[in-house]
Amino acid sequence: MGVYMIKYDIILIGTGQATGTIIPSLLKKKLKIAVIESDKTGGTCVNWGCTPTKTLIASARDAHMVRRASDFGIDVPSFSVDFEKIMERVNGIRNPGSAGFESWLKSVLDYYGGTASFIDDHTVSVGEETLFADKIIIHTGTRSRIPSIPGIDTTPWLDNKGILDLKNLPEHLIVVGASYIGLEFAQAFRRLGSKVSIVGRGNRIVPREDPDMSLAALEILREEGLEFYLKSELTQMKKTDEGIQLSFTSDGNAMTLDGSDLLLAVGRVPNTDLLNLESTGVRLNERGYIEVNDAGQSSVPHIYALGDVNGKGAFTHTSVHDGQVFLAHMEGEGRRISHRGRQRNLERKFLWPHGRCSPSAGQKKRMKQRA
Numbered sequence: 001m002g003v004y005m006i007k008y009d010i011i012l013i014g015t016g017q018a019t020g021t022i023i024p025s026l027l028k029k030k031l032k033i034a035v036i037e038s039d040k041t042g043g044t045c046v047n048w049g050c051t052p053t054k055t056l057i058a059s060a061r062d063a064h065m066v067r068r069a070s071d072f073g074i075d076v077p078s079f080s081v082d083f084e085k086i087m088e089r090v091n092g093i094r095n096p097g098s099a100g101f102e103s104w105l106k107s108v109l110d111y112y113g114g115t116a117s118f119i120d121d122h123t124v125s126v127g128e129e130t131l132f133a134d135k136i137i138i139h140t141g142t143r144s145r146i147p148s149i150p151g152i153d154t155t156p157w158l159d160n161k162g163i164l165d166l167k168n169l170p171e172h173l174i175v176v177g178a179s180y181i182g183l184e185f186a187q188a189f190r191r192l193g194s195k196v197s198i199v200g201r202g203n204r205i206v207p208r209e210d211p212d213m214s215l216a217a218l219e220i221l222r223e224e225g226l227e228f229y230l231k232s233e234l235t236q237m238k239k240t241d242e243g244i245q246l247s248f249t250s251d252g253n254a255m256t257l258d259g260s261d262l263l264l265a266v267g268r269v270p271n272t273d274l275l276n277l278e279s280t281g282v283r284l285n286e287r288g289y290i291e292v293n294d295a296g297q298s299s300v301p302h303i304y305a306l307g308d309v310n311g312k313g314a315f316t317h318t319s320v321h322d323g324q325v326f327l328a329h330m331e332g333e334g335r336r337i338s339h340r341g342r343q344r345n346l347e348r349k350f351l352w353p354h355g356r357c358s359p360s361a362g363q364k365k366r367m368k369q370r371a
Contacts, residue, residue: 014137014139015037016307016319019043032110035109036113046094083168086192112131113127115274124136135303142270142308173261175197175199177265179267201266204230231251240258243260245257295329295336313340
């Protein structure tokens with residue numbers, strides 16, 4: 001830890017989507033700002049979420065449409081998928097975005113690479129440096145939840161980050177998890193030519209949607225050749241000469257799948273465990289998310305939590321909105337996190353690469369309950 005304490009007006013921990021929203025306004029105020037990032041600059045959307053996955057999906061959809069060309073009166077005798085070129089394109093889009101954002105941040109403020117750890121409510125250490133600020137913003141996002149399964153420590157597996165670093169197209173991809181992230185990758189890789197098996201814990205897929213929408217999605221994906229094993233409980237995984245083997249029960253029946261690659265997509269956990277928040281008065285909820293009020297303030301008023309880490313939303317637009325709320329609060333304006341609920345009718349979700357669902361179609365039951 002350094003001898004000198006460097007003082008700032010604001011320390012921002014994390015560089016997700018709220019960062020680009022708030023930094024320009026803070027710079028106009030001539031504030032001294034420090035940004036701390038422990039991973040790739042830009043957060044999930046730029047590096048492992050929206051940008052690379054939708055780029056991958058674009059290639060997968062084109063492959064799908066080529067296979068359907070005869071439906072439109074077009075004869076395509078043969079074609080092949082060059083997975084290496086597909087991933088070159090993915091990286092050629094996401095990497096410059098991250099690098100460019102990092103370069104800009106370094107040109108306008110003090111940028112620290114490393115893991116932030118609170119010393120007290122105003123003080124943070126990163127590497128050998130000690131930083132002090134009047135206000136601190138926690139914007140550290142979430143990561144994949146890794147289930148406790150016998151054999152997981154000795155079995156190779158992928159999460160939403162690792163799967164985007166694959167060099168070869170999986171021969172047989174086993175996906176554990178039947179919600180948005182798992183299905184997005186599952187359909188994309190199936191369309192690119194992989195055999196895909198999905199193991200889900202619930203009795204239906206995308207369980208946040210209404211049952212009729214879950215059923216429609218299931219039928220579409222099955223028609224494309226995806227295999228589903230629902231009402232499942234994992235019992236063991238292990239490494240094999242060919243790849244991996246997953247053992248589980250499905251609807252009470254013992255099952256075993258042998259695959260080349262395994263994707264774990266069973267939810268997210270907040271990146272709060274390494275921040276040493278015990279040295280502050282910041283309260284976490286039972287799932288580890290930072291509790292905030294409607295202005296994004298934690299239980300320590302000068303420490304804010306924006307984006308996924310506050311548990312109020314897990315999308316790019318909700319993170320951006322949190323940044324807008326923070327700026328409004330600085331100006332004494334009344335914009336609040338809960339205000340975005342008024343615009344819910346304008347939002348859309350991607351349930352799978354070739355389908356969209358609006359809340360009015362997919363969540364009628366939940367909307368009635370809210371009303």
